[in-house]
Amino acid sequence: MGTVTPRSCRFPLPELPDCAERDWARRAIALLTGDARRSADTHLIKPVFPGLEGIDIYLKDESTHPTGSLKHRLARSLVLYGICNGKIGQGTTLVEASSGSTAVSEAYFARLLKLPFIAVMPRSTSVQKIHEIERFGGRCHFVDSSAEVYAAAQHIAVQTGGHYLDQFTNAERATDWRGNNNIAESIFAQMEWEANPVPQWVVMSAGTGGTSATIGRYIRYRNLATRLCVVDVENSAFYDSYCSGDLTTTCVQGSRIEGIGRPRVEPSFLPDVIDHMIRIPDAASLAAMHVLSNRIFRRVGGSTGTNFWGLCWVASQMRQAGQTGSLVSIICDSGARYTDTYYNEDWLGAQGFDLAPWTTALERFLDAGSLDLSVS
CATH class of the missing domain: 3.40.50.1100 (Rossmann fold)
Structure with a gap:
């Protein structure tokens, strides 16, 4: 009988590839992993404000990353x-x-x-x-x-x-919202041994919407009682979209607070994981930026000012309701990036900003806790 050639051998098959790109990918991921392990987690600082007795304030300081920001x-x-x-x-x-x-x-x-x-x-x-x-x-x-x-x-x-x-x-999509050392997991792990380990609210602003999505999802995944308040700024589509439910909302002008506020509703912005939204004037954001910088003895950026004003507004609502507990917000980046703008008196004047009324109101609130910080 003659030798039978297997059917598969009648057709030429390509040789196995050298997988050079996969080797590069493995080296790249090793480099990224090594970089992450060399960087300690960011601090959760606890400034004390005399007027907010019974309400503990925590600020997740993302400015200490190697590139200086939450991003x-x-x-x-x-x-x-x-x-x-x-x-x-x-x-x-x-x-x-x-x-x-x-x-x-x-x-x-x-x-x-x-x-x-x-x-x-x-x-x-x-x-x-x-x-x-x-x-x-x-x-x-x-x-x-x-x-x-x-x-x-x-x-x-x-x-x-x-x-x-x-x-x-x-x-x-890129951030694993269930954990893997994301910002939400880090915050709640650092809060674990505090007097009020489960915050009443996490308060933050939105740029891509990715961080609010991560925190909102994580809160639900962990079945926590914490609620999420997102603070928007002038010339941004997020707040109007949240109120109307219209994801096609747009805004003609761009935000003056760098890093947050967008002219359209970004795909990463997930309104359904947010418990409440407010919008505040840019002057309030910048005044809060200056006040917080003076209180913690180093400069922060404008988006941090937005976060801090929103956090103080939530604190004022808690005080009016006789509530106590903890609140968490985020220091997004350092004020060193804004010496020519937000920390420049000439620039502020040219933009028409008058920060004095907002600064006075916030200082009085932090020291005495008696001022209504309602935002129209």
């Missing part, structure tokens, strides 16, 4: 998300639409992985943030308004054959 966590997650989905490989150009802090952190990780990085941002972005992006080897591409960043970033990614990190879509 360090997001940037690492976005890069990992791109690698693990096979979208980022050796030599891939990373592109982002950003008002600054996310791009600073992404430029840091791009340099760590030896990848090109391009940030698309409004021309009004603070000079300090631009310099930090460039210091990490990134390149900045400017557009006239914040509404233009999305299309420009997508176009550059196509042109370069790169990957659009797209924080506004992927922020809520």
Whole structure:
């Protein structure tokens, strides 16, 4: 009888690949993991305000990350998300639409992985943030308004054959909201041995919406009694959308508080995990920024001011209701990035800001606890 050749041998099969890209991905993830392990978790500080007896205030200080902001966590997650989905490989150009802090952190990780990085941002972005992006080897591409960043970033990614990190879509997807050392898990772990370990409220602002989505989901996942209040600013679509339920809401002008407030409702903004929203004037945000900076002896940014004013408003509501307990908010970044704007008297004057009434009201509240901080 003749020898029978197996059917599979009648067709040429490709050789096994060398999997060079997979090897690069493994090395890249090892670098990102090593960087994370070298960085201790951020502090949860507890400033004392005489007028708020019975209400413990905690501030999660994200400014101590290696790139100086809350966005360090997001940037690492976005890069990992791109690698693990096979979208980022050796030599891939990373592109982002950003008002600054996310791009600073992404430029840091791009340099760590030896990848090109391009940030698309409004021309009004603070000079300090631009310099930090460039210091990490990134390149900045400017557009006239914040509404233009999305299309420009997508176009550059196509042109370069790169990957659009797209924080506004992927922020809520790239972060594991159930844990894995996200900001929510960190906050509640650090609160565990406090007198009131389960906060009455977590109060924060929204930029991509990713952090509020993570915290809101985590609270529900852990079956905690904590509620989430999100504070919006002028020239932002989030608050109006939350009130109306219309996710197509837009805003013509861009926010003057860098890093938060958006001209459209971003895909990562999840209103259904938020328990309450308020909107406050930009002058209140900046006044609160100055007041908190003086109270903790170092400068914070404008988005932190928004958070702090919102936290004080919640505290005022608790006092009126005779409630006690703990409140948590976030220090998003350092005020060092805003010396030419929010901490510059000439700039504030040119913008028409009068912070004095807001500053006086907040100082009186923190010292005496007797002022109604209602926001119309």
